[in-house]
Amino acid sequence: MAKNMSTAGGCPSALIRFPTAEQCVCHLELVDGCLPARLARKATRLIVGSFGSHAEQVPQIEEAVGELVANAERYAPKPWRLRLYLDDRALWVGVGDGDPRTALPVEERLRCPAIPRWSEKHGRGLFLARTACRGECWVRSTSTGASVTGGKEILLRFARDSVSAPAV
DSSP, X not given: OXXXXXXXXXXXXXXXXXXXXXXXXXXXXXXXXXXXXXXXXXXXXXXXHHTTOOTTHHHHHHXXXXXXXXXXXXXXXXXXEEXXXXXXXXXXXXXXXXXXXXXHHHHHHHHOOSOOOTTOSSSHHHHHHXXXXXXXXXXXXXXXXXXXXXXXXXXXXXXXXXXXXXXX
16 A cells, blocks of 8 residues: 655645545556657646546646656656546546655655746756646655555646546
């Protein structure tokens, strides 16, 4: 079971109903050589668009995914994953990697409301992702039991008011 780690969205993670595996509507394993950030952006655009999301919201979600996947590709070991979840209240975007050790620094950057200076080398991607989801973002561990090799998942939540369920 994944451990919830952050309070970035303003609520302690113990109070957040994080998405479950049953709510996962898309799971992509991203690999070297296939331009992971580009593939993740394209998949996000197609899948989120099929949910009836507002046209103006799709580019923000796509940009956030691209930034998070590019960070994972640049700074974290594989596996790199993109997961999209849908529940009765929100669309959740999860970008995971194989490095559980960076969960705390990522969490701290997600909580920081300051706009990074353009001269800074780090932090702009996380800032853009945090802005896209209006600060509703968290980090959770994907390590299980005694394993420390599981990794982490950054979750962005986009409230139901801007996301429609797929037509049945």
